[in-house]
Amino acid sequence: xRFNQIYALSLRHxxxxxxSLPRIIDLIYWPSVQIFLWGFISKFFTLNSEYYSNTxxxxxxxxxxxxxxxxxSISYNMMFLxxxxxxxxxxxxxxxxxxxxxITSLTLTAVFRTLIGLVPAAILAIPLxxxxxxxxxxPLFFLLLGLYIFGxxxxxxxxxxxxxxxxxxxxxxxxxxxxxxxxGCIYYPVEILPESLQAIAKVLPLVHIFEEMRNILLNNSVNxxxxxxxxxxxxxxxxxxxxxxxxxxxxxxxxxxxINMGE
Amino acid sequence: xxxxxxxxxxxxxxxxxxxxxxFNIEKNKTVGLLGPNGCGKTTSIGMMxxxxxxxxxxxxxxxxxxxxxxxxxxxxxxxxxxxxxxxPKKLTVKQNxxxxxxxxxxxxxxxxxxxxxxxxxxxxFLNKKTGELSxxxxxxxxxxxxxxxxxxxxxxxxxTASLDPDVGDYVRGYIESYKLKNKVTILLASHNMAEVxxxxxxxxxxxxxxxxxxxxCETIIKKHGRNNLEETFLKLARSKDEI
Numbered sequence: 001x002r003f004n005q006i007y008a009l010s011l012r013h014x015x016x017x018x019x020s021l022p023r024i025i026d027l028i029y030w031p032s033v034q035i036f037l038w039g040f041i042s043k044f045f046t047l048n049s050e051y052y053s054n055t056x057x058x059x060x061x062x063x064x065x066x067x068x069x070x071x072x073s074i075s076y077n078m079m080f081l082x083x084x085x086x087x088x089x090x091x092x093x094x095x096x097x098x099x100x101x102x103i104t105s106l107t108l109t110a111v112f113r114t115l116i117g118l119v120p121a122a123i124l125a126i127p128l129x130x131x132x133x134x135x136x137x138x139p140l141f142f143l144l145l146g147l148y149i150f151g152x153x154x155x156x157x158x159x160x161x162x163x164x165x166x167x168x169x170x171x172x173x174x175x176x177x178x179x180x181x182x183x184g185c186i187y188y189p190v191e192i193l194p195e196s197l198q199a200i201a202k203v204l205p206l207v208h209i210f211e212e213m214r215n216i217l218l219n220n221s222v223n224x225x226x227x228x229x230x231x232x233x234x235x236x237x238x239x240x241x242x243x244x245x246x247x248x249x250x251x252x253x254x255x256x257x258x259i260n261m262g263e
Numbered sequence: 264x265x266x267x268x269x270x271x272x273x274x275x276x277x278x279x280x281x282x283x284x285x286f287n288i289e290k291n292k293t294v295g296l297l298g299p300n301g302c303g304k305t306t307s308i309g310m311m312x313x314x315x316x317x318x319x320x321x322x323x324x325x326x327x328x329x330x331x332x333x334x335x336x337x338x339x340x341x342x343x344x345x346x347x348x349x350x351p352k353k354l355t356v357k358q359n360x361x362x363x364x365x366x367x368x369x370x371x372x373x374x375x376x377x378x379x380x381x382x383x384x385x386x387x388f389l390n391k392k393t394g395e396l397s398x399x400x401x402x403x404x405x406x407x408x409x410x411x412x413x414x415x416x417x418x419x420x421x422x423t424a425s426l427d428p429d430v431g432d433y434v435r436g437y438i439e440s441y442k443l444k445n446k447v448t449i450l451l452a453s454h455n456m457a458e459v460x461x462x463x464x465x466x467x468x469x470x471x472x473x474x475x476x477x478x479x480c481e482t483i484i485k486k487h488g489r490n491n492l493e494e495t496f497l498k499l500a501r502s503k504d505e506i
Binding site: 002004005007008009011012015016019020082083086087088089090091093094095096097098250253254255256258259 | 273275305306309312313314315316334335336338339341342343345347348349350351352353354355358361362363364365366367368392408
């Protein structure tokens with residue numbers, strides 16, 4: 001892999017974001033709205049629920065982590081969609097850049113987009129609701145890492161769909177994360193789900209990440225095994241996502257969609 | 264031969280878009296690819312750019328089979344310009360040239376951008392967003408992007424479509440002078456017959472996915488007993504039988 005090519009593709013998105021105030025506001029706006037919404041819900045629950053009475057801000061922390069996952073996935077999708085909307089798709093795929101470099105560049109640039117939105121929102125939660133996601137300490141980094149890998153994986157799967165089926169797959173891009181949210185046990189323990197769904201939920205990394213987040217905040221202890229397990233599960237999905245992306249790329253070459261994309 | 268196309272075929276489900284075409288292009292020559300809409304020109308170019316996988320046949324560029332070649336090394340020798348493929352509109356012209364210059368691994372990129380922007384007279388709007396340019400200006404920027412890597416092969420798909428006669432003539436003049444100054448092989452798909460006559464050393468006529476004639480403009484015009492390429496094109500495009 002070549003740094004210059006990866007950087008070039010990242011630069012295209014950095015220029016796009018840094019040159020557009022509405023885009024920056026859009027990136028910051030939605031996570032901040034989430035913080036306000038879940039901040040008030042969290043405040044209400046902590047005042048009226050025994051389960052949450054020990055730890056102020058479990059829901060808000062979950063909301064911040066979920067938003068991180070959501071932003072990571074959407075950022076990945078958005079960067080790919082930008083190429084379709086700007087009718088630049090053919091230029092990109094005839095440039096001497098490897099598919100692995102495209103994936104790497106989008107994966108790295110998605111961090112930048114995600115953090116632009118999330119850091120202000122996480123900081124905002126401290127004075128407004130007295131909740132700091134940073135209280136999770138070192139495990140926070142690894143929980144975010146697991147979420148990020150899984151978020152990018154979802155992005156890869158959606159972009160694979162866009163490659164294979166064209167812009168009509170766009171609606172799926174927006175809805176993709178909502179399909180998994182109920183099984184992710186973001187705001188509630190896994191035991192709430194019916195047993196049959198619990199089995200499915202446990203093969204997703206989200207359950208392990210959010211269960212561990214609650215464990216840290218409620219019991220003030222860290223189960224590193226669960227954290228490592230969540231990252232490994234995310235990595236398995238990530239490898240699957242890359243494989244599907246490559247299959248979609250070769251399928252698109254077969255079908256001829258690379259040359260007509262955006263039209 | 265620099266580009267060899269052998270029995271190239273592309274079938275999309277039940278539609279045979281390109282049907283066993285064969286042609287050669289010599290190094291540093293400009294060849295026109297002509298034919299009515301839907302005759303398989305874009306599909307053929309797409310296959311030569313590695314965007315579409317052929318159903319059969321082979322494309323050999325500089326003695327390397329495209330299907331077996333290292334994608335990066337072969338693509339770094341080529342470039343492509345088409346008014347139907349745009350550059351990101353929200354980036355300035357300079358940012359776009361910088362991004363593509365880096366993607367193509369261009370050395371001394373600042374110098375190259377300066378040179379190319381002077382040659383194509385785009386210097387005055389280098390810092391303007393690409394989406395804010397007129398069609399003629401955009402066209403020149405697209406051309407600048409297609410030349411940023413000093414390609415050995417350029418695929419031009421209707422490079423002067425939708426341009427007014429003045430700008431169209433400027434672009435044709437530029438391509439003409441670029442050919443004289445640089446060693447470059449060009450495959451030009453166009454519906455502008457005067458443009459083809461002016462720029463191309465030879466032409467390939469396609470219809471219904473097949474090559475129906477090829478040769479220099481003069482020989483083809485003469486062969487079909489017409490006065491110019493426009494009339495020849497109309498004769499071939501409207502004929503029910505393949506020639």
